[in-house]
Amino acid sequence: MRTHRKELWFNIPTRRAFLNITPQVEVCLRESGVKEGLALVNAMHITASVFINDDESGLHRDYEEWLERLAPHEPLDRYRHNLTGEDNGDAHLKRQVMGREVVVAITEGRLDFGPWEQIFYGEFDGRRKKRVLVKIIGE
Amino acid sequence: MRTHRKELWFNIPTRRAFLNITPQVEVCLRESGVKEGLALVNAMHITASVFINDDESGLHRDYEEWLERLAPHEPLDRYRHNLTGEDNGDAHLKRQVMGREVVVAITEGRLDFGPWEQIFYGEFDGRRKKRVLVKIIGE
Amino acid sequence: MRTHRKELWFNIPTRRAFLNITPQVEVCLRESGVKEGLALVNAMHITASVFINDDESGLHRDYEEWLERLAPHEPLDRYRHNLTGEDNGDAHLKRQVMGREVVVAITEGRLDFGPWEQIFYGEFDGRRKKRVLVKIIGE
Numbered sequence: 001m002r003t004h005r006k007e008l009w010f011n012i013p014t015r016r017a018f019l020n021i022t023p024q025v026e027v028c029l030r031e032s033g034v035k036e037g038l039a040l041v042n043a044m045h046i047t048a049s050v051f052i053n054d055d056e057s058g059l060h061r062d063y064e065e066w067l068e069r070l071a072p073h074e075p076l077d078r079y080r081h082n083l084t085g086e087d088n089g090d091a092h093l094k095r096q097v098m099g100r101e102v103v104v105a106i107t108e109g110r111l112d113f114g115p116w117e118q119i120f121y122g123e124f125d126g127r128r129k130k131r132v133l134v135k136i137i138g139e
Numbered sequence: 140m141r142t143h144r145k146e147l148w149f150n151i152p153t154r155r156a157f158l159n160i161t162p163q164v165e166v167c168l169r170e171s172g173v174k175e176g177l178a179l180v181n182a183m184h185i186t187a188s189v190f191i192n193d194d195e196s197g198l199h200r201d202y203e204e205w206l207e208r209l210a211p212h213e214p215l216d217r218y219r220h221n222l223t224g225e226d227n228g229d230a231h232l233k234r235q236v237m238g239r240e241v242v243v244a245i246t247e248g249r250l251d252f253g254p255w256e257q258i259f260y261g262e263f264d265g266r267r268k269k270r271v272l273v274k275i276i277g278e
Numbered sequence: 279m280r281t282h283r284k285e286l287w288f289n290i291p292t293r294r295a296f297l298n299i300t301p302q303v304e305v306c307l308r309e310s311g312v313k314e315g316l317a318l319v320n321a322m323h324i325t326a327s328v329f330i331n332d333d334e335s336g337l338h339r340d341y342e343e344w345l346e347r348l349a350p351h352e353p354l355d356r357y358r359h360n361l362t363g364e365d366n367g368d369a370h371l372k373r374q375v376m377g378r379e380v381v382v383a384i385t386e387g388r389l390d391f392g393p394w395e396q397i398f399y400g401e402f403d404g405r406r407k408k409r410v411l412v413k414i415i416g417e
Contacts, residue, residue, distance in 0.1 A: 062220050098235055198367070201367055241379065253321075
């Protein structure tokens with residue numbers, strides 16, 4: 001069994017954003033030499049998500065507005081978590097809706113995807129360095 | 140290490156539905172010959188889900204109504220994604236709540252489930268052929 | 279390839295609670311002897327979650343209130359599922375928001391976590407014995 005590990009680092013200049021990280025995950029997969037197995041891709045921070053959906057800017061704006069309705073950033077005192085001095089209570093909730101991780105099948109050395117599947121990093125509390133873990137196992 | 144891959148195809152006649160796919164996943168597991176390992180089951184489309192919950196028709200109607208409240212199908216112009224000519228903006232949101240994938244333990248050649256766990260395909264934009272990937276690794 | 283399986287049992291005295299189970303998962307990992315691989319941690323019940331987030335009591339109260347807004351426990355007749363004689367319709371919905379499972383990378387014999395990641399059992403219909411499955415594969 002082979003395993004391969006890599007961290008992808010980001011410094012998103014805005015509080016929230018969605019970033020297509022499929023090309024970086026494909027580079028990890030090539031580096032791993034794994035032809036058959038599984039790739040785990042997870043946010044290492046608890047105010048960010050990794051998820052799979054469509055690379056369409058209108059959809060991303062829909063997600064942004066929808067998440068803001070489900071878990072508004074303000075007023076800050078809406079969240080007890082913000083009593084700790086943080087202002088990211090909403091980000092911990094948004095991340096649960098969008099998810100922490102994806103597991104992707106690897107077949108014949110490629111990410112085994114349907115026609116529109118792309119991997120995104122979802123940032124809900126940016127403006128600082130944060131990272132994603134890629135762990136590949138297989139042979 | 141053994142791996143096994145199979146696609147399950149569906150053509151749901153309605154826009155939305157929940158389908159118990161546990162028997163098909165069990166067939167894949169028997170075909171794989173894997174006794175100890177992991178099974179990944181994921182929607183290959185971004186307007187559908189794979190999730191684990193109860194096979195109870197009242198619950199499924201509760202899910203349907205709840206998701207429709209969280210992300211209504213209409214009015215279509217509620218979603219920027221629909222400006223692309225699609226009418227499935229809501230389906231991309233519903234899928235995030237219900238999830239893309241499940242990972243299931245395989246123990247002694249069986250899906251290692253609690254008493255009520257069943258695997259479902261959740262369709263949110265049906266009336267066309269779509270598929271689920273089953274990828275099994277182990278030995 | 280090595281595999282290791284363990285059930286963690288809980289009997290939460292209240293209907294809802296969040297419990298940090300990271301120490302128990304770390305014990306499983308040590309028992310497994312796996313140095314490189316993946317750990318699957320999943321609720322074996324469909325009214326409970328396993329998720330990764332922050333061990334901060336204010337955040338947990340935010341989750342509690344937020345989930346109660348998204349899927350209120352009462353009135354019980356809000357949910358068709360409760361017509362079966364159950365009173366846990368809401369719990370099946372809350373569990374979908376928080377998720378069934380996490381998959382965690384294992385690197386150099388440790389859970390490969392970012393600075394604040396902790397694994398939680400989320401109970402939404404407690405006051406009885408329920409369990410979580412830990413399945414570890416790797417070498």
